[in-house]
Amino acid sequence: xxxxxxxxxxxxxxxxxxxxxxxxxxxxxxxxxxxxxxxxxxxxxxxxxxxxxxxxxxxxxxxxxxxxxxxxxxxxxxxxxxxxxxxxxxxxxxxxxxxxxxxxxxxxxxxxxxxxxxxxxxxxxxxxxxxxxxxxxxxxxxxxxxxxxxxxxxxxxxxxxxxxxxxxxxxxxxxxxxxxxxxxxxxxxxxxxxxxxxxxxxxxxxxxx
Amino acid sequence: xxxxxxxxxxxxxxxxxxxxxxxxxxxxxxxxxxxxxxxxxxxxxxxxxxxxxxxxxxxxxxxxxxxxxxxxxxxxxxxxxxxxxxxxxxxxxxxxxxxxxxxxxxxxxxxxxxxxxxxxxxxxxxxxxxxxxxxxxxxxxxxxxxxxxxxxxxxxxxxxxxxxxxxxxxxxxxxxxxxxxxxxxxxxxxxxxxxxxxxxxxxxxxxxxxxxxxxxxxxxxxxxxxxxxxxxxxxxxxxxxxxxxxxxxxxxxxxxxxxxxxxxxxxxxxxxxxxxxxxxxxxxxxxxxxxxxxxxxxxxxxxxxxxxxxxxxxxxxxxxxxxxxxxxxxxxxxxxxxxxxxxxxxxxxxxxxxxxxxxxxxxxxxxxxxxxxxxxxxxxxxxxxxxxxxxxxxxxxxxxxxxxxxxxxxxxxxxxxxxxxxxxxxxxxxxxxxxxxxxxxxxxx
Numbered sequence: 001x002x003x004x005x006x007x008x009x010x011x012x013x014x015x016x017x018x019x020x021x022x023x024x025x026x027x028x029x030x031x032x033x034x035x036x037x038x039x040x041x042x043x044x045x046x047x048x049x050x051x052x053x054x055x056x057x058x059x060x061x062x063x064x065x066x067x068x069x070x071x072x073x074x075x076x077x078x079x080x081x082x083x084x085x086x087x088x089x090x091x092x093x094x095x096x097x098x099x100x101x102x103x104x105x106x107x108x109x110x111x112x113x114x115x116x117x118x119x120x121x122x123x124x125x126x127x128x129x130x131x132x133x134x135x136x137x138x139x140x141x142x143x144x145x146x147x148x149x150x151x152x153x154x155x156x157x158x159x160x161x162x163x164x165x166x167x168x169x170x171x172x173x174x175x176x177x178x179x180x181x182x183x184x185x186x187x188x189x190x191x192x193x194x195x196x197x198x199x200x201x202x203x204x205x206x207x208x209x
Numbered sequence: 210x211x212x213x214x215x216x217x218x219x220x221x222x223x224x225x226x227x228x229x230x231x232x233x234x235x236x237x238x239x240x241x242x243x244x245x246x247x248x249x250x251x252x253x254x255x256x257x258x259x260x261x262x263x264x265x266x267x268x269x270x271x272x273x274x275x276x277x278x279x280x281x282x283x284x285x286x287x288x289x290x291x292x293x294x295x296x297x298x299x300x301x302x303x304x305x306x307x308x309x310x311x312x313x314x315x316x317x318x319x320x321x322x323x324x325x326x327x328x329x330x331x332x333x334x335x336x337x338x339x340x341x342x343x344x345x346x347x348x349x350x351x352x353x354x355x356x357x358x359x360x361x362x363x364x365x366x367x368x369x370x371x372x373x374x375x376x377x378x379x380x381x382x383x384x385x386x387x388x389x390x391x392x393x394x395x396x397x398x399x400x401x402x403x404x405x406x407x408x409x410x411x412x413x414x415x416x417x418x419x420x421x422x423x424x425x426x427x428x429x430x431x432x433x434x435x436x437x438x439x440x441x442x443x444x445x446x447x448x449x450x451x452x453x454x455x456x457x458x459x460x461x462x463x464x465x466x467x468x469x470x471x472x473x474x475x476x477x478x479x480x481x482x483x484x485x486x487x488x489x490x491x492x493x494x495x496x497x498x499x500x501x502x503x504x505x506x507x508x509x510x511x512x513x514x515x516x517x518x519x520x521x522x523x524x525x526x527x528x529x530x531x532x533x534x535x536x537x538x539x540x541x542x543x544x545x546x547x548x549x550x551x552x553x554x555x556x557x558x559x560x561x562x563x564x565x566x567x568x569x570x571x572x573x574x575x576x577x578x579x580x581x582x583x584x585x586x587x588x589x590x591x592x593x594x595x596x597x598x599x600x601x602x603x604x605x606x607x608x609x610x611x612x613x614x615x616x617x618x619x620x621x622x623x624x625x626x627x628x629x630x631x632x633x634x635x636x637x638x639x640x641x642x643x644x645x646x647x648x649x650x651x652x653x654x
Contacts, residue, residue, distance in 0.1 A: 068326060072310070079311035087315075169319060171362035178312045178362075 002040045005030065006054060009047045010095045017098070020044060049115035051092065056116055059084045060123040074131040075185045078151065081123070082177045085155070086162050086170070097163060106160035107153065117152050124148050128188075138194050147188045154184045308344055310334030313359050320440040325357065328436055332357070338493075342404060342509075347446060354446040355433070356506075358407070362440075365405040368398075389608050396612040400488070404509040407442040414444075414508040417479065417487065424478050426471035426502045447504040449496025452630060460499070462632070467501030469581070469633030475505065476624055480617075481642035484519055488512040488616040490623030512616035518544070522614065524646045526571040531564060536650050544611045555601050559609075562596045570621070577638040581628035589625070 008030050013019050020026040023044060027034045041047050063069040063080060072080065089096060103110050125148050131137045132144065157180060162173040308316070313334060317325045325332040329348040336344040343360035403409060411432055418429035430445035437443050450458065455468075472495070479486045487494070489510040496504035521543040524530040531537065537560070541547040546563050547556050569592055573579040596602055602609075628635070 076309060076311050079309050080314075083311055083315045087319075167363060167366055172366070174312060174315060174362040178309060182309065 001036070002050075003054070005037065005040055006047060006050050009044075010051060010092055013098065014095055019048070048112060051095070052089075052112065052116040053119045055088045056085060056119045056123070059088055060119075074127065074136055075182060075189075077127055078124075078185060079177065079181050082155065082158055082181055083174070086158065086173060086177065089159075089162070093163075100160075100163055103160060103163070106157045113156060113159075117156075120152050120155060121148050124151055137188055138190050140194075150184055150187065154180055307336050307339065308359070308361060312362070313344070313346060316359050316362055317357070317441055320438040321436060322438075329355070329357075343440075348443075356430070356444050356446045357436075358442040358444075360405065360407065360440040365402060368401050368405065392612045393608070393615065396615055400510055400512070400616065403511075406439055407437060407509075408439045410507075410509045411437050411442055413485075413511050417483070417485070417508055417511070418505075420483050421475060421478060424471070424475045426467060427475045428502060428504055430504070430506060444506070447496045447506060449498050449504050452492035452495065452497065452627060455497040456630065458499075460501075462634075464499075464501040465631045466633050466635060468497055468503055469628055469631045470635045471501070471503045472624060472627065473633075473635050473637065475503070476620070477642070480514065481523075484514045484516060486512050486514065486617070486620055488620045490620055490627065492627065495627075510616075512613075512620070514617065515613060518611060518613040520646065520649050522611070522617070523642070524650055525564070525567045526574060527643045527646055528568075528571075528575065530647065530650055531567065533650075537564070544614065546609055548607065548609075558599055559601060562599055562602070566592055566596060573637045574643075575638075577636065578634055579637045580634045581625065582632065583629050586625060586629045 005026075009020070009026060012026060012029050020029070023034055023037055026044065026047075027037050030037075041050070059081065063077075063084065069077065069080060099112060100110065128137070128144070128147050128151075132139045137147075138144075158173065158177050161176045162170060165173045165176075167173075311334075313336070314325060321328065325346075325348065329350045331349040333347045335346075337347050337356075338345045342364045343358050346357045346359065348355045348357050411434055414429070414432055421427060421429070430447050433443040449455075456465075476486065476490075487505065487508055487510070489507060491507075494505065494507040496506065498504065521540050524536070525540060530540075538547075541560060541563065542549065547559055551559070566589075569589060572585075573581070
């Protein structure tokens with residue numbers, strides 16, 4: 001039922017060119033009692049959030065079970081999640097184009113994306129911790145908390161790019177994911193900054209001797 | 210510390226080094242990357258050959274990606290580029306940054322409709338080799354080793370946008386307005402875009418392989434249409450060495466001659482019997498065997514030679530036709546070397562130059578055996594330089610030369626170079642085609 005409410009919500013928006021004004025309207029469209037609705041969602045806003053969140057969680061859960069995925073490095077994992085998530089949005093592209101028609105700058109905080117961000121962090125934080133524990137990426141203490149933010153911004157950036165992309169089969173989005181994720185991962189991973197700190201530490205220790 | 214470093218996958222480290230592309234325009238193309246590398250790396254202007262190199266270098270350094278390839282094609286035809294330069298270009302086509310494993314899997318899945326892990330018993334996400342517009346992965350199925358070629362996403366789009374850049378530069382390079390160069394651009398653009406269609410490549414590979422079965426010592430992989438798509442091409446994994454590695458193993462001259470003979474016969478068969486040639490004689494497309502046989506792969510670039518062009522271009526290789534002024538006039542007009550409105554002085558000068566060059570190029574056909582050497586190649590280059598000094602060639606009043614000659618010349622240029630690298634002595638006279646060319650022109654004189 002939950003999934004049905006979400007998909008009928010999307011249909012309603014596309015059909016009427018606007019979101020249902022109240023729960024009653026949606027329930028009438030669904031042909032269900034309003035009371036049934038509340039046993040699944042607290043409000044229409046929650047339904048709207050679910051459109052993206054359910055897609056993200058189903059992608060994340062699918063890969064969590066795959067053996068192939070577990071063997072990947074962090075970059076490969078991030079790439080795979082990005083590719084799969086964007087792919088999962090294909091059948092609601094019209095809805096998203098309508099929903100995000102006023103989304104001009106990819107760095108803007110858009111209302112519909114907040115819940116997705118939380119879901120994203122819930123999936124990605126453990127992956128980052130694991131990579132950090134295994135030494136794949138450096139532990140930069142407080143600064144490391146920014147990693148998940150950076151990757152979240154990357155996802156928003158890619159979504160924004162995809163919404164504007166009109167290449168066949170969204171090939172340019174594929175290239176965009178490949179390049180942007182790798183670039184972000186270069187910041188997250190061990191890079192020149194770590195070497196600089198390491199070298200600085202070495203010099204200071206040398207003077208103290 | 211050492212311990213943790215060890216855990217970083219090597220692929221990631223390698224990729225971080227290669228990820229110069231990060232600075233490039235996002236969603237832009239992979240080709241741009243190597244173009245810059247070609248221009249900016251160790252080749253300095255001082256190293257460039259001869260007096261005319263400077264201005265060409267200037268023009269070329271403004272170019273990127275496939276635009277560079279177009280310029281290269283056009284220049285090669287006009288013998289504009291010094292030798293050191295063409296060698297570098299040959300390299301440049303084969304060093305795009307690699308695609309990540311997930312992108313390869315994704316592209317395969319999108320294009321074929323199934324995951325490569327479902328289709329094959331084993332699929333290696335690490336790329337085994339770079340192809341010009343994609344990369345090759347190894348896979349296993351039913352005990353067979355397969356080569357899976359996967360194309361970079363968005364490559365066709367970026368070729369088109371790159372080509373837009375080349376046009377204004379042509380003016381600087383050839384002293385001709387871009388409108389007049391249009392026919393050459395069109396030819397190269399068509400070929401480059403064809404290369405992005407693996408379905409076409411599959412079909413041609415099968416056709417040419419079938420038609421060339423009769424050529425001794427040449428063989429081809431089997432292709433698997435059921436796993437292929439416009440962006441994925443699956444074939445048998447062929448063992449063998451590229452020319453350089455092959456030569457490093459110091460094979461005997463007899464083996465080298467066998468390789469050379471196979472290549473020579475293969476190309477003559479394609480051109481004179483099939484009128485369609487594998488127009489990318491890059492050493493990477495030939496897998497040389499220890500016993501001297503040759504595996505041929507990559508039929509992305511095939512030039513179909515129109516019959517009309519064939520009967521007006523190749524007769525010049527036959528000495529007796531070359532001596533017949535009436536026919537020569539007709540031929541040179543047809544292949545757009547000489548135009549009716551040219552002054553007699555220009556006509557004479559161009560005819561002498563062109564026939565001299567042709568005589569030099571057809572030297573291998575005029576004896577039973579021919580010994581290819583680097584001296585012979587240098588002689589061709591020197592002749593090219595000499596011809597370039599003719600004012601009408603250096604700053605032409607109109608574009609000269611048929612567009613069909615572009616890929617044909619490039620192909621033979623590549624083969625002659627490989628022959629010289631093999632120091633080959635081969636049988637060249639045993640050809641049957643000169644008869645049909647003589648017959649064609651017999652009555653019209």
